[in-house]
Amino acid sequence: MKDVPSHGHEEPGPSDLSAVRARLAADRADTLVRAAALSRDYDGIVAANALVAVDDEHDPEGGTTAFERAHVAALMAQTREHLEELDQALERLEQGRYGRCESCGGTIPPERLEIRPAATTCVRCARSGPRRA
Numbered sequence: 001m002k003d004v005p006s007h008g009h010e011e012p013g014p015s016d017l018s019a020v021r022a023r024l025a026a027d028r029a030d031t032l033v034r035a036a037a038l039s040r041d042y043d044g045i046v047a048a049n050a051l052v053a054v055d056d057e058h059d060p061e062g063g064t065t066a067f068e069r070a071h072v073a074a075l076m077a078q079t080r081e082h083l084e085e086l087d088q089a090l091e092r093l094e095q096g097r098y099g100r101c102e103s104c105g106g107t108i109p110p111e112r113l114e115i116r117p118a119a120t121t122c123v124r125c126a127r128s129g130p131r132r133a
Contacts, residue, residue, distance in 0.1 A: 020093060023117050028086045035079045042072045085118035101125050 045068055092098040099108050103125035112119050119126075 017093065020098065024086055024090050024093070027117055028083065031079055031083050031086065035076065038072055038076045038079060042069065042076060045069050045072060089118040
């Protein structure tokens with residue numbers, strides 16, 4: 001007799017797994033492109049500031065430059081974190097744990113995984129747990 005998965009969702013079949021793998025790979029490729037663009041932006045900001053004597057404290061443009069550099073650095077950090085999440089999702093997929101909530105062990109609804117392919121929790125657990133940045 002077949003076990004009924006939690007929350008009424010069926011386990012993914014082989015064709016579903018290849019679709020998930022493709023979606024994760026596409027998201028990863030897009031994220032790598034975004035990371036490269038952000039890296040170029042950051043390098044451009046640094047290079048532009050190297051050409052002028054910038055005194056952030058007294059230069060009216062100094063604050064803007066510092067903000068831009070910090071903003072791009074934060075976006076780069078978010079992009080690296082997303083890449084790590086995607087790599088972990090690919091690992092879970094290979095280990096047969098993809099789509100399982102790490103909190104309750106239930107099945108993560110396919111609709112949630114469609115929107116957030118690297119999700120590690122079901123909607124119920126995501127709502128009840130602490131918010132992530």
